[in-house]
Amino acid sequence: xxxxxxxxxxxxxxxxxxxxxxxxxxxxxxxxxxxxxxxxxxxxxxxxxxxxxxxxxxxxxxxxxxxxxxxxxxxxxxxxxxxxxxxxxxxxxxxxxxxxxxxxxxxxxxxxxxxxxxxxxxxxxxxxxxxxxxxxxxxxxxxxxxxxxxxxxxxxxxxxxxxxxxxxxxxxxxxxxxxxxxxxxxxxxxxxxxxx
Amino acid sequence: xxxxxxxxxxxxxxxxxxxxxxxxxxxxxxxxxxxxxxxxxxxxxxxxxxxxxxxxxxxxxxxxxxxxxxxxxxxxxxxxxxxxxxxxxxxxxxxxxxxxxxxxxxxxxxxxxxxxxxxxxxxxxxxxxxxxxxxxxxxxxxxxxxxxxxxxxxxxxxxxxxxxxxxxxxxxxxxxxxxxxxxxxxxxxxxxxxxx
DNA sequence: GGCTTTACGGACCGGTCGGTAGGCTATATA
DNA sequence: TATATAGCCTACCGACCGGTCCGTAAAGCC
Numbered sequence: 417x418x419x420x421x422x423x424x425x426x427x428x429x430x431x432x433x434x435x436x437x438x439x440x441x442x443x444x445x446x447x448x449x450x451x452x453x454x455x456x457x458x459x460x461x462x463x464x465x466x467x468x469x470x471x472x473x474x475x476x477x478x479x480x481x482x483x484x485x486x487x488x489x490x491x492x493x494x495x496x497x498x499x500x501x502x503x504x505x506x507x508x509x510x511x512x513x514x515x516x517x518x519x520x521x522x523x524x525x526x527x528x529x530x531x532x533x534x535x536x537x538x539x540x541x542x543x544x545x546x547x548x549x550x551x552x553x554x555x556x557x558x559x560x561x562x563x564x565x566x567x568x569x570x571x572x573x574x575x576x577x578x579x580x581x582x583x584x585x586x587x588x589x590x591x592x593x594x595x596x597x598x599x600x601x602x603x604x605x606x607x608x609x610x611x612x
Numbered sequence: 613x614x615x616x617x618x619x620x621x622x623x624x625x626x627x628x629x630x631x632x633x634x635x636x637x638x639x640x641x642x643x644x645x646x647x648x649x650x651x652x653x654x655x656x657x658x659x660x661x662x663x664x665x666x667x668x669x670x671x672x673x674x675x676x677x678x679x680x681x682x683x684x685x686x687x688x689x690x691x692x693x694x695x696x697x698x699x700x701x702x703x704x705x706x707x708x709x710x711x712x713x714x715x716x717x718x719x720x721x722x723x724x725x726x727x728x729x730x731x732x733x734x735x736x737x738x739x740x741x742x743x744x745x746x747x748x749x750x751x752x753x754x755x756x757x758x759x760x761x762x763x764x765x766x767x768x769x770x771x772x773x774x775x776x777x778x779x780x781x782x783x784x785x786x787x788x789x790x791x792x793x794x795x796x797x798x799x800x801x802x803x804x805x806x807x808x
Numbered sequence: 809g810g811c812t813t814t815a816c817g818g819a820c821c822g823g824t825c826g827g828t829a830g831g832c833t834a835t836a837t838a
Numbered sequence: 839t840a841t842a843t844a845g846c847c848t849a850c851c852g853a854c855c856g857g858t859c860c861g862t863a864a865a866g867c868c
Binding site: 619654 | 814815816817818
């Protein structure tokens with residue numbers, strides 16, 4: 417650690433932002449390195465290849481979103497925490513959305529996809545909240561809810577540019593309410609008659 | 613029309629597939645042209661620049677999705693038609709999802725975004741089904757539903773690769789049901805006391 | 809038959825891509 | 839003090855990028 421020992425972490429941060437904003441093919445390793453005033457060779461020194469940089473970014477992302485769910489056994493709270501996290505870290509949401517679009521296009525040699533533990537966790541929570549669900553139904557409900565949540569968080573900048581700030585402020589007020597209400601309706605019914 | 617007069621249309625088809633699969637920065641005009649055995653100069657002859665090719669692709673997409681909604685006044689039916697269309701044309705869904713992610717990053721000189729009429733139409737239908745909604749609430753419900761639908765259609769290939777065909781078949785059976793049930797719950801309530 | 813237009817291909821341009829080779833410097837260790 | 843190593847650089851490579859220039863063959867128009 418002769419010079420700046422946290423360079424790898426800062427490169428990961430920059431790469432996370434750029435991959436989220438422009439996607440894998442839209443980002444050059446030179447532009448990531450340039451963000452901290454380095455050359456691309458410095459980046460290659462730390463990560464070897466662009467692909468390994470990207471995989472590292474996804475690894476960290478996987479850790480963050482699992483942590484965001486918390487250790488609650490309540491799926492509504494888990495989605496609540498995740499919405500908070502995604503709202504505060506839209507880059508994370510964008511990267512997830514991009515992976516849903518692009519994952520099958522990339523080679524992904526061997527390793528397990530970073531979203532699998534996340535989806536499995538949510539599906540398990542859904543099944544424990546609604547034992548009347550089949551596995552497929554639980555995954556479907558989780559997936560539909562996650563899709564609505566991600567699309568909303570992800571399109572913020574786009575819709576702000578298109579509709580203007582005022583409309584978007586209304587959306588930012590209404591949509592989280594819609595999502596929370598929907599989570600309750602989705603997962604808190606049948607078998608588990610509920611309070612509030 | 614000396615040689616092949618429908619070349620532009622075929623180029624648009626190829627470009628639609630490739631942009632949907634790999635996104636704007638991931639597609640080279642040479643690879644699009646190559647799909648019909650042409651060189652990139654042929655493509656540039658017809659469209660001038662890569663950007664104009666992409667805009668043409670979005671124009672056609674905008675026409676298709678508006679047509680897919682049909683002329684019904686019933687938002688549940690409109691979403692039903694759109695789900696059918698998106699299921700049969702996953703490239704269209706992928707392009708919309710990519711635009712939601714990327715639109716603000718591109719310059720988009722002047723012209724109106726192709727999704728605006730689509731979103732406006734759906735929002736208007738939502739408001740007429742639920743006069744108790746504010747504009748923001750209607751847009752939020754439309755957007756949440758659209759997000760769930762798009763994410764589902766778009767992630768098909770990815771999830772198939774990750775979960776295997778069997779799980780995905782279960783999802784393909786369960787998720788459309790979830791979406792249809794949800795559309796009814798979203799838009800057919802209050803003021804319009806319900807049957808079914 | 810001359811002229812223009814359409815539809816391409818070949819050659820090439822400046823620039824950028826990911827990646828390699830090798831060198832320099834500051835620190836850590838012996 | 840000698841050596842090793844981490845961190846980063848300059849220089850360079852072949853491949854590819856979007857785009858221009860120019861030629862050419864076929865068809866339409868007069």
